[in-house]
Amino acid sequence: MKKNTLLGGLTPAQFLRDYWHKKPLLIRQALPGFTPLLTPEALFAMAQREDVESRLVTHVKQQWQVANGPLEKLPPISQKDWTLLVQGVNLHHDGADSLLRQFRFIPDARLDDLMISYATDTGGVGPHFDSCDVFLLQAHGQRRWKIGATQDLTLVKGSSLKILKNFVPEQEFVLEPGDMLYLPPQYAHEGTAIGECMTYSIGFRAPPFQELGEAFLQFMADSIDLPGRYADPDLKPAKHPAEISREMLAQIADELNKVRFTEDDIAIFVGEYLSEPKASVFFESPARPLARFRATLAKRGIVLSRKTQMLYRGKHVFINGESFAAGRADKASLTLLADQRQLDGATAAQVSTDVLEALYTWYEDGWVTLG
Incomplete structure (x- = not known):
């Protein structure tokens, strides 16, 4: 080095x-x-x-x-x-x-x-x-x-x-x-x-773990699946009506303990969290999006906006708080774009139709610009 x-x-x-x-x-x-x-x-x-x-x-x-x-x-x-x-x-x-x-x-x-x-x-x-x-x-x-x-x-x-x-x-x-x-x-x-x-x-950046924990629980709220509803068919007459019973706590605890998160869950959360633009960041879309985007892309290449944060982990690609899974071929061009923050025309001309559609969407949103 x-x-x-x-x-x-x-x-x-x-x-x-x-x-x-x-x-x-x-x-x-x-x-x-x-x-x-x-x-x-x-x-x-x-x-x-x-x-x-x-x-x-x-x-x-x-x-x-x-x-x-x-x-x-x-x-x-x-x-x-x-x-x-x-x-x-x-x-x-x-x-x-x-x-x-x-x-x-x-x-x-x-x-x-x-x-x-x-x-x-x-x-x-x-x-x-x-x-x-x-x-x-x-x-x-x-x-x-x-x-x-x-x-x-x-x-x-x-x-x-x-x-x-x-x-x-x-x-x-x-x-x-x-x-x-x-x-x-x-x-x-x-x-x-x-x-x-x-x-x-x-x-x-060094976010506090408390902040990460709170954000992760909010993130996981969308993926938790706990079917059913609390029930107590064997309920006995209450001796102390205001007391929460041990049986109720045990049943709820059993259900909550079914909540699990995987390494993939954490990777997606971290990627979206760390690529999310700050509240003060605004992107400017091009005044007139190009109709012949592919041809122009092949000539000029593509560059990430200086406001864009693009990260990846494994099959997951993250850009400005959004995430998606990419196949092996698509991941090669997308990780190259993330690492170099640009693709030259020759490389950009070889991307798949899926990546091309993503690049055009990002271009319309102001996340990338033509080189």
Whole structure:
């Protein structure tokens, strides 16, 4: 496996073995000569949109305040100590999507989004920790990072942000454009802008098991089959009318214990759950769908929309919260599309009629575009 300049000369396997979930890694010039993908003005315009998740964090007179977007007006750039956070920039900008895809040595099922943080001088969001792994890429200006492996995750009470109360930094770095800092989950850190700066955060999904459990039970509700109805033909006169009898509990428990789930059930649930678009994601259908789709597909190929999440497991293919089982021949082209996020014209021309119909439906829905 080739070494990766993105990882400071480490191969992805070395990085995952020695650092992932374990300890921080400072990577000087992970992306040499890196320049911002968006101007501040373009980012400010994005924060005004309904379909973009954004937040404004200000720190005035020792008080933290958070305003959620859309943000029609921002403080002047000359004002110190404010930060704009724009989530999911990869959903709206090709360059941001391409940058995020450089981290696909981590599976798509874990890769979440690219957030851009713009801050004026001394701006930041206070000492905090993230529940997930994060890569912090400096895009413009300088930011000073203080980090520490604190075990005390007590938060400041009454704050609108999750600020650590007893943050004790152990290391300090100043990042220049192209530098990157990796932090494992729950590793305390505080970033402070030195002048105007922009930082790109590559984040990962790690849903709580409680959330997964609740969602799985809702998913399984559609497939549970328990025929019959409660009955008690041998009922005896009640001595204590308000008491639920042991016999009733035993009969209901026996029926509920018939509920079983298989590995296939879990695979389908996980695939649909992790490919489901966020509530803020909207797809744009083509203005005039093509009548001669197959011919154009063979010339231009097909590309997944940057908003589309496509996964697979075994015979099951998942796209934007939907799932279906694919035969061996169809699965080969569909998994290739999922892994490469595109098919060239020659490959696309060979797909089966079933896959062609699926691609055309996805094209009409805005899930894929012609290359």
